[in-house]
Amino acid sequence: MTNFPFAIVGFDLDGTLLNTLGDLAGAVNYTIELEGRAPIPVDEVRPLVGGGSRKMLAKALEVTGGALPASRIDELFPRLLEYYEAHIAIETKLYPGGAQMLDSLASRGVQLALVTNKLEHLAVKLLGELGLSDRFYTIIGGDSLGPNTAKPRPDTLLEMQRRGVAGRAAYVGDTTYDTNAARAAGLPCVAVSFGFNDLPPAELGATAVIDHFDELIPTLERL
Numbered sequence: 001m002t003n004f005p006f007a008i009v010g011f012d013l014d015g016t017l018l019n020t021l022g023d024l025a026g027a028v029n030y031t032i033e034l035e036g037r038a039p040i041p042v043d044e045v046r047p048l049v050g051g052g053s054r055k056m057l058a059k060a061l062e063v064t065g066g067a068l069p070a071s072r073i074d075e076l077f078p079r080l081l082e083y084y085e086a087h088i089a090i091e092t093k094l095y096p097g098g099a100q101m102l103d104s105l106a107s108r109g110v111q112l113a114l115v116t117n118k119l120e121h122l123a124v125k126l127l128g129e130l131g132l133s134d135r136f137y138t139i140i141g142g143d144s145l146g147p148n149t150a151k152p153r154p155d156t157l158l159e160m161q162r163r164g165v166a167g168r169a170a171y172v173g174d175t176t177y178d179t180n181a182a183r184a185a186g187l188p189c190v191a192v193s194f195g196f197n198d199l200p201p202a203e204l205g206a207t208a209v210i211d212h213f214d215e216l217i218p219t220l221e222r223l
Helices: 021-033 040-050 053-063 071-088 098-107 120-129 157-161 176-185 213-222
Strands: 008-011 111-113 137-139 167-173 189-192 208-210
Touching: 008 157, 021 040, 021 053, 040 053, 040 120, 040 189, 040 213, 053 071, 071 120, 098 111, 098 213, 111 157, 111 189, 120 137, 137 157, 157 167, 189 213, 208 213
Parallel strands: 008 111, 008 167, 111 137, 167 189, 189 208
Antiparallel strands: none
C-alpha cells in the first residue's frame, strides 16, 4: 500500500465511468415510441439521465407530450429494461483516460467500487460485457439494498465502505444524486464535468470538479 490518501474510491456508472448515452437513448426511444411519441435526439436524452431508469422514462414522456399515469409507466418500464438489457453495450464505452486511471488507482493499492442507481443485474451485465467486472471489489445497484435506499440517500455508499477495507473513501460522480449521497455519507465527492450533469458542474456541490480522468489522481491527492 502506498501513501495514497484513500483506501477506497467508488464510482458512479452512467455519465461518470461509462458513456452510456447512446444505449440509454436507444432504449428510451424504443419505449416512448410504443406510446406513439416521437424519438428524442441523443443529446437531448442527456439531461433526462439521473436517479434511475424509471425516472429517465418518466422525464422522457413528459418532454414528448406530457406525463403519463404511474400505472402506465409501470407497464412501459419493463419494456425499456428488456430492450436495454438486450442492447446494453452497443455504443457504451469508458470515458477517455478511464482505463489508465483505473490502472493507476489499482497500482496504488486502492480498492475500486461501483455504486450506481442502475439496477444491479444490469450494472453487472454491462461491466461484464466490457470486461471491467474484475476491477471492482463490489458492484452495488440502486436496488441492491431494497426500496428507498438509492442515491441521493447515503445507504449504498455506506454499504460500499462496509464491504471494503478500513480507511478513507471517496466517491466520483456526475450529478446531484451523487454529490448529495456522498455528503450524507460524509465522503468527499469529485464530479466529472463530461457526464450527465443535472446542474452546471461548479454548482453540483462537489468537493472538486475534473474535466478529464487524467486529473482524478492528482485531485484526490490534494483532498
